[in-house]
Amino acid sequence: MPERIKPSQTDESFRQELLSVLPHLRAFARGLCGRADFADDLVQETAVKAWTARERYQAGTNMRAWTFAILRNHYLSELRRNKRQTDLDEGAAERMLVMDADQEAPLHLGDMEQALHQLAAERREAVLLIGASGFSYEEAAEIAGCPVGTMKSRVARARADLARILDGEPQALSARTG
């Protein structure tokens, strides 16, 4: 019995699955970097990378988790590249991203976005994966390439940070809401 599926069929179903996760990739990328244009570039580059690597994708794998990991790694390497190019320390880059974010977002979502971008990058990623994208801790740990326990503590810290920023410290958000 032939076990193989026609390559074109495999490609087509892969393509459909890939297309179906694009909106989620956009949301994750936007959350990570805080800029719509940069985020969309990341997503497109991620999709091309995923498509190129489709031979390595095994049917039944969670396409969303698989592509999120690609996006995440691509984002980090872009950050490192930009860092080299511009000589900015990561903190300065983060602050710029915060200032560019959410010009058109409704105010409460803007506050949310600003708070998100005050988090350390690892915690932001963690709370996006768990609290927004709805991954399990195990999936999120795999995407971020860290132990599950590390993911759990990052999420807990991110939640504490967000609670503190959004509920307790209006000063922290006053930079550009005046």
Place this chain on the structure above:
Amino acid sequence: MNRPNGSGPAGKVQGLPPGIETPPKDGEPGWASGLRKLYNSVVEEPLPDSFQDLLKKLDDSDDA
């Protein structure tokens, strides 16, 4: 597939410590739903025009 948290087997609870476990939706802090709203607001956006080129790229690269 439309729900962002539709992945993973349902009911797979790993015995998370209290406080880390996802709280019930009506008992969670306001920012938690704000975070999901922020995320879902992007998920629900139509793909920008710039993605048309991407779709073509995926179509054309069959012989890669």
